[in-house]
Structures are given as C-alpha cells and as structure tokens.
Amino acid sequence: MPYRAEYIWIDGSEPTQLLRSKTRVLPDGAELPIWGFDGSSTNQAPGSESDCVLRPVTSIPDPIRGGDNVLVLAEVLNTDMTPHASNTRAACVEIAERYGSHEPWFGIEQEYTFMKDGRPLGWPQGGFPAPQGGYYCGVGEDEVFGRDVVEAHTTACIEAGLEISGTNAEVMMGQWEFQIGPLGPVEVADQVWLARWLLYRIGEDFEIAATLNPKPIKGDWNGAGAHTNFSTKEMRESYEPIIAAAEALGKAHDLHIENYGAGVDQRLTGLHETAPWTEYSYGVSDRGASVRIPWQVKVDGKGYLEDRRPNANMDPYVVARLITETVCRDAEG
Numbered sequence: 001m002p003y004r005a006e007y008i009w010i011d012g013s014e015p016t017q018l019l020r021s022k023t024r025v026l027p028d029g030a031e032l033p034i035w036g037f038d039g040s041s042t043n044q045a046p047g048s049e050s051d052c053v054l055r056p057v058t059s060i061p062d063p064i065r066g067g068d069n070v071l072v073l074a075e076v077l078n079t080d081m082t083p084h085a086s087n088t089r090a091a092c093v094e095i096a097e098r099y100g101s102h103e104p105w106f107g108i109e110q111e112y113t114f115m116k117d118g119r120p121l122g123w124p125q126g127g128f129p130a131p132q133g134g135y136y137c138g139v140g141e142d143e144v145f146g147r148d149v150v151e152a153h154t155t156a157c158i159e160a161g162l163e164i165s166g167t168n169a170e171v172m173m174g175q176w177e178f179q180i181g182p183l184g185p186v187e188v189a190d191q192v193w194l195a196r197w198l199l200y201r202i203g204e205d206f207e208i209a210a211t212l213n214p215k216p217i218k219g220d221w222n223g224a225g226a227h228t229n230f231s232t233k234e235m236r237e238s239y240e241p242i243i244a245a246a247e248a249l250g251k252a253h254d255l256h257i258e259n260y261g262a263g264v265d266q267r268l269t270g271l272h273e274t275a276p277w278t279e280y281s282y283g284v285s286d287r288g289a290s291v292r293i294p295w296q297v298k299v300d301g302k303g304y305l306e307d308r309r310p311n312a313n314m315d316p317y318v319v320a321r322l323i324t325e326t327v328c329r330d331a332e333g
Helices: 089-098 147-160 185-206 240-251 253-258 295-300 316-331
Strands: 003-010 019-026 035-038 051-061 070-077 105-116 164-169 175-183 209-211 228-231 282-284 291-293 305-307
Touching: 003 051, 003 185, 019 035, 019 185, 051 147, 051 185, 070 185, 089 185, 089 316, 105 185, 105 316, 147 164, 147 175, 147 185, 175 185, 175 228, 185 209, 185 316, 228 316, 240 253, 240 282, 240 291, 240 305, 240 316, 253 316, 282 295, 291 295
Parallel strands: 003 070, 282 291
Antiparallel strands: 003 019, 035 051, 051 070, 105 175, 105 209, 105 228, 164 175, 228 305, 291 305
C-alpha cells in the first residue's frame, strides 16, 4: 500500500527562517528520494532559476497520519548538490565531526507562546491578565491555557521517537516550554526543528497558533527563550572544564549574540531573568547571568552549563555549532 512522506524543510525567510512542508505519496517499500521545490516562493531562489533540491537527512514515524507514513526532514541544496546559502545544517555537521572526540551534548529548552485572535491564549480581549506570578508551572483554568495542545504535542513527539524530555507552563500566561535532549549537536537541532513542525501542525487542529517571537508582548512581561544546556565529555567528568567553557563563551559573546535570534536585544534587557545583551556574565544558580551553572553541578563537581542567551526563534543548528566550536576550540588551545 502506498505511504505518505511529509517533506519538511527550512526556508529562506529573513530575519527568522520558517518551516515549510509538502506531501509525497510513495509506493510501498520505496526509499525516500531526493525531491525539489519552487525556491522563488520561499526566498531561496529567483524566479528565473527557481529550482531547489530537497535531500532527506532523517525521517521519523508520522504520529498524525499513523500507519507507515513518515515525517522527513530534508536539507536544501542547490541543483549542483552543494548546500544552499540558507542551509545552516551543513556547517553544523562539519563542526560536530571536527570536535566529535569531545562528545558534545545538548539539551534545548524551547519556549513558545500560544496565540489566538491576535493575543496570547487566555488573555482577555482588550485588556491584560493578572500580573505574572502564578502561571509558571501553574495548574487550574484561571492560570493555565493550552494544556490540551501541549499534551497532544508531547504525545506526538513521543510516538515519533523524538527525545522530548519534559514540558511546563512558563512565566507569562499562554507561554509554554518543551525540552529536547540530551543529544549531539546535529541530532538535537534536527529534533528541535521536527518538534517545532509538530507543534505548529497540531495547533492547526485546535485553531491555535504557536509563535517563537522572543518578545510577543512588549512591557513588563517575560520574553521567550531557548535556554541551551551544554556539556562535553570533559565537563561531565570534572568541574574545571565547566569554568573554562563559561570563560570561553564570554570571549566570543558578541559573535554569539549576533547569531542567537532576531530581536535578542528586546528580550535580553537585564529584567525577567535575563542578563543585558551588551554584557556577559556567568554564575552558579544565577538566572540573571548570561550563563548559569546549576547548583547541583557545583555540588557534584561535574556536569553541564546553561547558556541562557539564545532566543526562542534561534536556529538550533547555528547555536549548537557556535557553542561546540567556541568551547571545544578553546579546550584544544
């Protein structure tokens, strides 16, 4: 019996790339072929030379359609089979291979905001909810909105085989988070993009949108980030390499900030559990620092650190590549 393969790719939208997908019906048992699309409709090619190539890089069971159907993450290539300019995965693969001996691991905390009728889910029309306080990890119909979507998304991620490790309601009403990992640099980025696609697609069924806007509501409300937990083999064995990693990230602060998502200056203000985007700091148990070392890591004398600077709308391939390269290159001297 034929099966459906949903080809998913990352487009050329600026300043933040978006997800696209389309369905291919394939004969029973057929392998996933290279495919193509109209790059002039995705900001990836001019109309006069519009063809772009989709090369499958990973596939997972389709938890929405079920059966033998699959979701296919594809990277975008030019017609000469070289990586397209919008393809950030290729550079991440190169760095992951170069520093593979350090065994870098990532856990990414993807925050997002549910939107309905132009405002965050649960917000009163033409007004504001009660101030932040009870929404974080809250329970009850007056505190939490969108749990049915979150539960459906979590189930879909599990059934698809993604390494989803948790979910929670976040500080602003209508804001949530899911976590992916621990995984290697390329694998974690692949899975974050696939989990994002599932979130958007499941939201369609509930008539609720999810946005990665880092500051969906201006003013005294929390923004949305993608706190990135990172370790190497050396960091998981002793404490000194964790401090060295935090120091290395500080030396490359400007480069990282430039690549941690559009609007990072709107979110990293020094308020709402952030450090100012113009400054770099790290500390134990400090959610007001750029990089946090969890208290348990300090007690254990080994573990990981959390880079709190990436925006919710960051490209996980770029963030994983930069952190891996910055920390591992410094460790090698």
